[in-house]
Amino acid sequence: MNYFRKSIHEMSGYVPGEQPPLGIKIIKLNSNENPYPPSPKALKALQEIDGEMLRRYPDPTGKSFRMAASKVLGFPDDWIIAGNGSDDLLNLIVRAAGEAGKQIVCPAPTYVLYRTLAEIQDAKFVEVPYPDDYQLPVDLLIAAQGAVTFVASPNSPSGTAISVADLEKLAEELSGILVIDEAYVDFAENNALELTKKYSNVIVLRTLSKGYSLAGLRLGFAVANPALLAELNKVKDSYNVDALAYLVATSAIADQNYKTANAEKIKASLAKLAVSFKELGFDVWPSQTNFLLVRPPNGDAERIYQTLKVRGILIRYFNQPRLEDKLRITVGTEAQNQILVKTLKEIV
Structure with missing residues (x-):
């Protein structure tokens, strides 16, 4: 059964x-x-933890981390939302915007979790093939008009970079949400953060797993217009990030x-x-x-x-x-x- x-x-x-x-x-x-x-400052913060922090629930919004990220990125802290790894934020986005009858779109091959999350929501998953040189198939992605379009930039598993100009064209012409997954941005020449200021449908994801050596911590964050984040906050778990993760991540992101x-x-x-x-x-x-x-x-x-x-x-x-x-x-x-x-x- x-x-x-x-x-x-x-x-x-x-x-x-x-x-x-x-x-x-x-x-x-x-x-x-x-x-x-990881950063010695991050490890020091972990070693000096106050037990009272574990007795109490963590800050549900991660204010201390968001303020530290705000200082590094030059964005107001209400433009930032934290998650239990960027995978948690991918899940929030698909849960909030994906459902039966709606399309979740991405170029392929890419991060296969996008497909898994779409299937969980019973949404239609549409893969637009990359050419052999992994140039982003912009026009085909626009034609698909997904409720959510995922683009990993740089892409995984190819490692290839996506031009900001191509991402901006997507942002301009898509009717749904454009999620730019910048998990590997710390090794890249460019980033798309500024597109979040210009386009209300753009979400940029970041993680501390790669550049900050904190894959075991599970801390990711997204940058987007506060109106967009307000909808995601309705979907997230009350305490989706634990106190230890916030503490260590705050020290790590400050140690640029x-x-x-x-x-x-x-x-x-x-x-x-x-x-x-x-x-x-x-x-x-x-x-x-x-x-x-x-x-x-x-x-x-x-x-x-x-x-x-x-x-x-x-x-x-x-x-x-x-x-x-x-x-x-x-x-x-x-x-x-x-x-x-x-x-x-x-x-x-």
Whole structure:
């Protein structure tokens, strides 16, 4: 007997990257985590926590974090909403705007959680194919006229950048909400924050998982017109972010120098890795993230993924159309990257 909605019973859930237990000796390059530790200021805040903070419910609006983010971004704090990771905010948006008979649209391939959230709401999910060079199919996305249109910028799993001009054209011509998912913005050359001031239908998402080395904390935030955020606040859980996350995130986002220094190290390592992959005969897509999408010389991506796993190196393989011959590889520390390249030379 099935006790759940037909759409839930028939859908496939989102499958995260493999997460081995702490302490296992492995080089983990499969989930786009930052290889460097979080800000010392963030760790200090965690170590000095007052027990009274845990006894009480957290601030439901995360005022202290929003004020810290406001100072960094140059936006009023009422233009900011926090979530339990940016995935929580994606969920809020789809719950508020998606329903049976409405379309949720995105270019593809991209972050597969967009599909999962649409299916949960029983909304129609429309994928507009990216061309091989991953230039945003702007006109086709406009033609789809989704209730919500998701664009990851830069995109995952390709790592490719999206021009602000293309995003602005979408904002101008879409009748629904345009969600610009900037999870990897700390490694990118440009961002689309200013579009939220110009267009009332634009939401820009950010996360502390990538640039700030806080994937385990689960803290994301969105920037949008307060009128738009007021509707999302009706949908969110009363206390969707815990007190510890707010405390650590507030210290982390204030330490911009530390975050930027680590991002620059990752960008330099990414450039070196791209050269090494090309020397091995891989096709490499241009990336403004902390990972690379590559195609092995013979397209035998699954074999390489499995062989690396046996040798203690985890990368990401997607067994789905247009990605089955490719691998997504996170930038690690210099030492980890060298081991990866050395092992690939033996395998390839």
